[in-house]
Amino acid sequence: MSSLAWCSYKRITVEPLAKALGARVLGVDLSQIIEQEVLDEIRMAWQKYLVLVFPEQDITDGQQVRFSRQFGELEIYPLGDNRSQHNPEIFRVSNCDAAGQLLPADDPESLWNNLTEYWHTDSSYRTVPAQGAVLHGREVPPHGGDTLFVNLVEAFDGLPEKRQKSLENLVVVHDWQYGTEYADHLMKAMKSEEIESVPPVRHPLIRTDRSTGKRALFVSPAYASGIDGIVVKEARDLIAELCEWAIQPQFIYRHSWSRHDVVMWYNPLTMHAREAFDYGRERRIMHRTTIVGT
Ligand SMILES: [Fe+2]
16 A cells, blocks of 8 residues: 555545555544544545445434435435434344344344345445445454455456456346345245335446446346346356455455444445354444445
């Protein structure tokens, strides 16, 4: 990393965490109202490093919502049961219920939570995928449960030029309900209005992010159910092959959580997956806010 990366921030300290993506941000207190100049530097670092880690941020849900709103409107998660009763913008990602009780490992809610072990880009099932997400680790297990992030721009850039060209015009179908096919045992019952609120959408496989102009290999295999004009099996084989390519170590940042880490990622240029932990014994309570895509 060049020394320039260390010098271009006047109000925050940004320490790169891995070669491909990820940086630790120091010198900011997310519980406080943040000055515009600091927000501008955070935005600059967010778009450059794609994953920002703010350690030791013991913030309330209200403070998380306030911080996240500085970067855009917030999504409301489609499933009512997973929203906080007090702040609908807070999506609870947890193996504990809303009262904080640990759920048995075979509880439908706990099983459903394990869908996050599949590689995905948040909200790729929306017409415009989320711009970003802010995830606060309120309680984290002592072992396991790491989140792995991939830089999809580098994954695209790393492909041979001929391969890039061959993928250029492909359009992928992203379907929120696709989990019923590859992980039916993890899916939970949903209300018809919840399902109808997120019908399948289409995105280019090589997707250009409007804000940064960067091109990414937009695979999101947990939601990518097919490719227009290609028979289903071949399309899914291709998506799986491209996912395997993208998750090579040189494109990854692994985040091992400490309590009250706040991690903010630039969603359209990344995908992520959580590693396993002892679901029936260890508590993991994460609160997510999601920034609407542009
Ligand atoms: Fe996610």
